[in-house]
Amino acid sequence: MDIRLLDYQSTSAAGVDIGALRQSIDTQTSGLRKNDMPGSDLTTWIGRVPGVEDINLGDWQSRNNALAHLGYQQGTIATHVENLKSSLGSQRLGIVMGSSTSSIDRTEAAYRHLEDGALSLPYRQPLVHNPHAPSLYMAHLTGITGPALTINTACSSSAKVFATGARWLRAGIVDAVLVGGVDTLCLSVLHGFDSLQLVSPNQCRPLDQHRDGINLGEASGFAILVRAGDGYADSGIRLLGYGESSDAHHMSHPHPDGLGARLAMQQALTRAQLRPEQIDYINLHGTSSRANDLIEGQLIGKLFPKSTQVSSTKAWMGHTLGAAGITEALIAVDALQRGVIPGSLNLAELDHELDLSVQADNITRDMHYVLSNSFGFGGNNCCLVFGSVA
Amino acid sequence: MSEFNFSVLGIGAWGLTARSWPELQELMAGKPIEDDGSKGPKPALIPANERRRAPLPVRLAVETSAQACAAAKLDPAEVGCVFVSGLGDTALTDYMCTVLASDNKALSPTKFHNSVHNAAAGYWTISTGCTEAANSVAGFDESVSLTLVEALIQAEEEQRPLLMTFYDAPVSAVLQPLLKNPYPFSVSLVIAPESLSPAGSPVWSASVMTEAATWPSANWPGELQDCYQSNPVARVLCILDMLTGGLDSVTMPLSSATAVTVTRVS
Numbered sequence: 272m273d274i275r276l277l278d279y280q281s282t283s284a285a286g287v288d289i290g291a292l293r294q295s296i297d298t299q300t301s302g303l304r305k306n307d308m309p310g311s312d313l314t315t316w317i318g319r320v321p322g323v324e325d326i327n328l329g330d331w332q333s334r335n336n337a338l339a340h341l342g343y344q345q346g347t348i349a350t351h352v353e354n355l356k357s358s359l360g361s362q363r364l365g366i367v368m369g370s371s372t373s374s375i376d377r378t379e380a381a382y383r384h385l386e387d388g389a390l391s392l393p394y395r396q397p398l399v400h401n402p403h404a405p406s407l408y409m410a411h412l413t414g415i416t417g418p419a420l421t422i423n424t425a426c427s428s429s430a431k432v433f434a435t436g437a438r439w440l441r442a443g444i445v446d447a448v449l450v451g452g453v454d455t456l457c458l459s460v461l462h463g464f465d466s467l468q469l470v471s472p473n474q475c476r477p478l479d480q481h482r483d484g485i486n487l488g489e490a491s492g493f494a495i496l497v498r499a500g501d502g503y504a505d506s507g508i509r510l511l512g513y514g515e516s517s518d519a520h521h522m523s524h525p526h527p528d529g530l531g532a533r534l535a536m537q538q539a540l541t542r543a544q545l546r547p548e549q550i551d552y553i554n555l556h557g558t559s560s561r562a563n564d565l566i567e568g569q570l571i572g573k574l575f576p577k578s579t580q581v582s583s584t585k586a587w588m589g590h591t592l593g594a595a596g597i598t599e600a601l602i603a604v605d606a607l608q609r610g611v612i613p614g615s616l617n618l619a620e621l622d623h624e625l626d627l628s629v630q631a632d633n634i635t636r637d638m639h640y641v642l643s644n645s646f647g648f649g650g651n652n653c654c655l656v657f658g659s660v661a
Numbered sequence: 662m663s664e665f666n667f668s669v670l671g672i673g674a675w676g677l678t679a680r681s682w683p684e685l686q687e688l689m690a691g692k693p694i695e696d697d698g699s700k701g702p703k704p705a706l707i708p709a710n711e712r713r714r715a716p717l718p719v720r721l722a723v724e725t726s727a728q729a730c731a732a733a734k735l736d737p738a739e740v741g742c743v744f745v746s747g748l749g750d751t752a753l754t755d756y757m758c759t760v761l762a763s764d765n766k767a768l769s770p771t772k773f774h775n776s777v778h779n780a781a782a783g784y785w786t787i788s789t790g791c792t793e794a795a796n797s798v799a800g801f802d803e804s805v806s807l808t809l810v811e812a813l814i815q816a817e818e819e820q821r822p823l824l825m826t827f828y829d830a831p832v833s834a835v836l837q838p839l840l841k842n843p844y845p846f847s848v849s850l851v852i853a854p855e856s857l858s859p860a861g862s863p864v865w866s867a868s869v870m871t872e873a874a875t876w877p878s879a880n881w882p883g884e885l886q887d888c889y890q891s892n893p894v895a896r897v898l899c900i901l902d903m904l905t906g907g908l909d910s911v912t913m914p915l916s917s918a919t920a921v922t923v924t925r926v927s
Contacts, residue, residue: 311766362871362918371777373799375754382758382835390835397839402749402778402799416918418869420807421799423778431796435811442814443663444869444919458761463773515794517786519738523774534792648774649783651795 318488318589369429430596488589512543518650557583673728747893
């Protein structure tokens with residue numbers, strides 16, 4: 272494939288920009304805190320991004336849009352988009368956003384403020400109360416006037432944006448794509464995952480023998496994709512492959528043998544023309560649930576050699592759902608860029624049924640190829656492969 | 662300008678009083694069909710105990726997807742898919758937001774996992790044993806054109822047939838003033854790149870252009886007109902009109918500054 276990352280940015284509880292995230296990783300400092308979401312009394316830890324509630328977007332107001340807004344202001348993403356609009360025309364740029372909550376946080380708030388069973392005035396926002404809200408807002412914010420699509424495939428949402436963005440570029444319907452993901456803490460996700468008995472009262476411990484559930488978080492992340500031959504001074508990171516598959520098993524339980532996960536990883540490697548032993552690092556889906564980590568870990572143990580280092584980074588910012596795909600893809604990309612593999616934070620004793628190259632501490636190592644896994648509800652899987660330009 | 666040549670292998674439909682693509686064609690032609698009183702389809706593909714709990718948008722999407730694959734004579738397990746709902750499952754949104762605004766915030770686990778936007782694609786792949794890529798997207802007013810382009814690009818790149826399913830259910834009371842739609846409506850199309858078109862079947866060409874467009878004005882008989890205007894996925898009617906010979910070509914907005922035009926090639 273011939274797709275390059277021009278720029279990237281990530282905002283989560285572990286850092287409001289990529290520089291802050293690096294610092295959190297280097298010092299192994301988690302952004303998780305005890306649940307303090309207004310209106311929720313669940314005993315758990317969450318990855319809440321401070322300051323989101325101070326952003327006022329008027330007619331576009333929602334926590335989700337505010338977090339997208341905050342993330343887009345970081346680093347040089349917006350500057351790159353402005354330059355591309357000038358050189359290409361705003362209609363030759365596309366937007367592909369991934370989310371699961373979209374702006375359901377605002378709909379929840381609207382229901383808390385109904386007047387005689389009807390929406391009160393500040394909440395009459397048709398462009399917010401619908402699942403396409405993240406892309407509608409990003410088109411408004413950026414002034415991009417090309418196609419804008421929202422992918423809502425639960426936790427694989429913002430991994431799949433890279434696949435769709437790459438296809439759009441190769442098909443020539445646009446000349447650059449802003450891909451992104453944004454998902455926000457709200458009562459739906461906190462109490463929804465609690466109803467499935469998946470939420471831990473403790474800080475999550477992915478892959479650990481004594482892990483007891485997930486922590487939820489929120490994040491936004493962006494990357495700009497361009498064709499390699501178009502001559503941009505890019506980040507030197509290539510999107511080499513992607514794999515997309517379905518488990519065909521259950522709405523909320525992963526396939527017991529990791530069928531769809533295996534298909535996604537194999538497809539991504541085939542597309543990238545790489546063998547498993549060439550992969551230096553895998554950022555796992557690794558949610559810290561009993562089932563997910565066991566199935567994914569056993570599968571990786573079968574498919575990859577010990578020279579492939581793995582970790583889950585969910586103990587830094589929690590499981591950011593529809594934003595997890597891009598958050599973790601960018602952590603993998605940044606690991607490649609810096610030569611620093613984040614450890615699997617909070618890992619004390621590896622699950623006795625797993626045999627993997629994983630440790631809690633960070634590792635410094637030169638790398639060529641990294642992989643990022645995202646598996647979602649409905650058995651929707653996506654795997655991404657990135658490489659550095661040789 | 663980017664062009665994609667394709668053929669249509671099969672169509673499925675469920676909406677208003679139509680229970681199949683032939684019946685929707687009758688409604689489009691102004692021939693009324695008596696209402697059978699059903700509130701939604703009961704797709705046989707979904708096992709009975711699951712079907713009882715499956716939300717209306719899921720049942721709409723699975724029913725028309727099954728019809729389209731059957732018409733295309735393809736095993737659904739081997740067809741990738743793109744599903745789109747413009748408005749989401751507002752009945753479940755209403756349930757969740759009502760519970761969460763109350764003192765007891767205990768949600769039904771089944772209703773929570775059914776509330777994900779990809780529930781329809783999930784039920785479809787689970788019911789058919791399909792392990793292919795399943796995309797689930799949203800595009801609000803541009804749901805139909807964006808999904809068509811997404812599916813065409815994927816079919817062309819993979820050189821395989823692709824299922825696309827457009828579905829939206831009536832909007833719940835609280836959001837009704839904003840999102841309008843009172844009609845259940847679903848249409849599925851199985852498309853194939855030109856290289857896989859059956860001999861003698863019509864070939865269509867879709868072009869993406871950098872120019873603004875509006876949705877074609879139409880004067881559909883009966884409630885179809887209101888449905889076309891209020892249900893974002895019913896905009897697919899303008900494509901269906903072209904496929905059945907009512908229009909030579911159709912131009913649809915893709916974004917504020919781009920459009921997609923579909924015309925017959927052969």
